[in-house]
Amino acid sequence: MNNWYMLTLTGEDRPGIVAKVTRALFEQGMNLGEASMLRLGGNFTIMMMVSGPLDGQALARALGPVADELGLSLHIDPMQGGLHRHLVPNLMVRVNGADRAGIVAKVTGVLADAGFNILDLESDVAGSAQQPVYLMQIAGVAQVPLETLEAALAPLREEGIEVNITPIETLVG
Amino acid sequence: MDALPILTIPDPRLKQVSEPVERFDDELRAFVERLELTRRQGPAAVGIAAPQVGRFQRICIVDCSKTRKPVPNHGNLVLINPEITHWEGYEVGREGCLSVPDYTGNVIRATHIRLKAFDPHGEEHEYEMEGYEARAVQHEIDHLDGILFIDRVVSRRTDLFRRKVYR
Numbered sequence: 482m483n484n485w486y487m488l489t490l491t492g493e494d495r496p497g498i499v500a501k502v503t504r505a506l507f508e509q510g511m512n513l514g515e516a517s518m519l520r521l522g523g524n525f526t527i528m529m530m531v532s533g534p535l536d537g538q539a540l541a542r543a544l545g546p547v548a549d550e551l552g553l554s555l556h557i558d559p560m561q562g563g564l565h566r567h568l569v570p571n572l573m574v575r576v577n578g579a580d581r582a583g584i585v586a587k588v589t590g591v592l593a594d595a596g597f598n599i600l601d602l603e604s605d606v607a608g609s610a611q612q613p614v615y616l617m618q619i620a621g622v623a624q625v626p627l628e629t630l631e632a633a634l635a636p637l638r639e640e641g642i643e644v645n646i647t648p649i650e651t652l653v654g
Numbered sequence: 655m656d657a658l659p660i661l662t663i664p665d666p667r668l669k670q671v672s673e674p675v676e677r678f679d680d681e682l683r684a685f686v687e688r689l690e691l692t693r694r695q696g697p698a699a700v701g702i703a704a705p706q707v708g709r710f711q712r713i714c715i716v717d718c719s720k721t722r723k724p725v726p727n728h729g730n731l732v733l734i735n736p737e738i739t740h741w742e743g744y745e746v747g748r749e750g751c752l753s754v755p756d757y758t759g760n761v762i763r764a765t766h767i768r769l770k771a772f773d774p775h776g777e778e779h780e781y782e783m784e785g786y787e788a789r790a791v792q793h794e795i796d797h798l799d800g801i802l803f804i805d806r807v808v809s810r811r812t813d814l815f816r817r818k819v820y821r
Contacts, residue, residue, distance in 0.1 A: 565756050570748070650721060650786060651748040651758050654701035654793040 485514060485532045486540060487560045492553035494525040502527065505547045510534050514564050525553075530560070569651055570600050570620035572627070576644045580606055580613035584642060588617070591633045597623040620649065657692040658707035660752050668753055669800040672703075672710040674735045678776030682713075686732050686774050690715055696752045701790045703797030706753050712736065714794035718787040725786040736771035736795055738764075747789055749803040759807035763789045 490502060499518060506513065514530030535543060537557050548555040574597075576588050589599065601620040608614035623630065627648060634644050661668055675682060685704075693702035693715055700721070703714035712735045718727035743765035750758040767788045769781045783791065793803060 567756060567758070569750070569758055648723065649748050650723065650725075651750050652701075652786065652789055652793060653697065653699045653750045653752065654703075654716075654790050654797075 484536070485530050485560050485563055486537055487558045488527065488529045488531055488540070488544070489556040489558075490527040490529075490548060490553045491524055492548075492551060494520050494523055495551070498525050498551055498553065499527070501547055501551060502544070502553075505544055506531055506533075509540075509543045511540070530564075568598070568600055568622050570649050571622055571651075572597065572620070572630070572646060573649050574617075574619040574621070574644065574646045576615070576617040576619075576642065578615060578641065578643045580608075580615040581642075584615055585617065587637055587640075588634070588642065588644060589619070591637065592619070592621070592623075592630070595623060595625050595630050595633050597621050597625075597630065655688055655691060657695040658688060660692070660696070660706055661708055662753050662755055663802065663804070665753075667708060667710075668705065668797075668802060670705060670710050671800045672705050672712045672798045675711050675713060675772070678734070678772070678774060682734075683774045685709065686713065686715070689713065690730075690732075693717070699752050700786075701794045702752065703794045705797050705800070712798045714791075714798065716787065716790045716794055718790055721786065726784055727787045728781055728783065731771075731781070731791075732774050733769070733771035733791070733794070734774065736769055736791070736798075738767050738769050738792070738795065740766075740768035742766040745785075745789075746808065747786075749789070749793060751793070751803055753797075754802060754804055757804070759804065760809070761789075761793075761803050761806045762808055763792045767791065 511531045511533035514532060516529035518527045537559055540557050544555055574592065578584065599619055599621045604617035606613045607616055627646065630646055634646065637644055689702055689704060689707060692707055693699050700718050701714060701716040704711050714733050715731065716733065717730040718725055719729050741764040744762050745765045746760050746762050748758055749761045765788060766784045769783065769791060770778060772778050
């Protein structure tokens with residue numbers, strides 16, 4: 482059970498996508514690992530680890546008809562890695578401001594230079610078509626002190642990007 | 655004295671509702687001592703509840719005095735038959751659990767609570783607490799009611815929605 486594949490499926494959102502795709506996998510004896518599924522811009526997107534008796538080609542044959550029926554594009558990659566490799570985030574970065582070119586590149590560039598490893602990033606555009614507001618939350622791990630990251634982000638604030646960074650203290654009880 | 659083995663999911667006993675303590679005796683105090691030893695052996699646990707070691711009585715320990723960044727706290731607290739009498743505010747925070755290995759998630763908890771509980775000698779105390787310590791107490795009392803944090807996990811999208819409303 483260590484031959485994991487990463488399945489990527491995307492297409493116009495409608496009810497039943499997850500049920501049909503996972504039913505097809507189940508019927509082939511495949512196991513699911515970690516997955517991220519969400520609606521982006523009216524499309525439904527699936528990224529899912531699967532493992533089991535089928536290799537990549539057999540998976541494509543088994544899922545092809547389901548994907549076609551649902552109008553989904555299907556992509557399959559063999560992958561390294563496996564389960565139980567979680568990293569626990571220790572920092573949360575929140576960004577919001579007028580939607581503008583380069584906001585993500587600038588913020589994440591500063592974080593990357595400081596050795597911040599992004600574990601999870603979600604971004605959205607709120608507001609209206611006339612006045613879009615860009616929102617982003619980034620959970621990640623960094624070993625450098627919070628103050629160092631604050632100092633590195635300060636120039637962005639001067640450019641009018643609202644960005645705050647807070648520690649995540651995971652409670653274990 | 656050895657640490658006690660921790661029950662982990664999917665052990666159905668973690669869903670059991672614990673009974674109030676009725677006798678505050680040496681046996682209870684010895685158990686509390688062993689529970690504390692078990693907490694300390696866990697990976698940085700700020701709390702532990704008796705049902706996590708298979709004793710289904712309303713006993714838990716919370717100690718937020720040694721967090722990486724200091725937080726308001728009442729030191730090492732042994733809470734017997736604890737009862738939250740007042741809740742206020744709410745906030746999302748990340749939790750993990752000795753009984754749920756290799757998983758952490760976001761949970762909404764009250765930010766301020768008032769609490770009544772007995773100590774191991776049967777004396778009743780009242781506490782007011784906030785933030786991280788209040789979160790820890792709510793997490794542990796949940797164990798006494800057979801509830802795990804995974805029963806309360808919310809997505810970060812929920813987090814954003816809540817914060818927008820709250821601020």
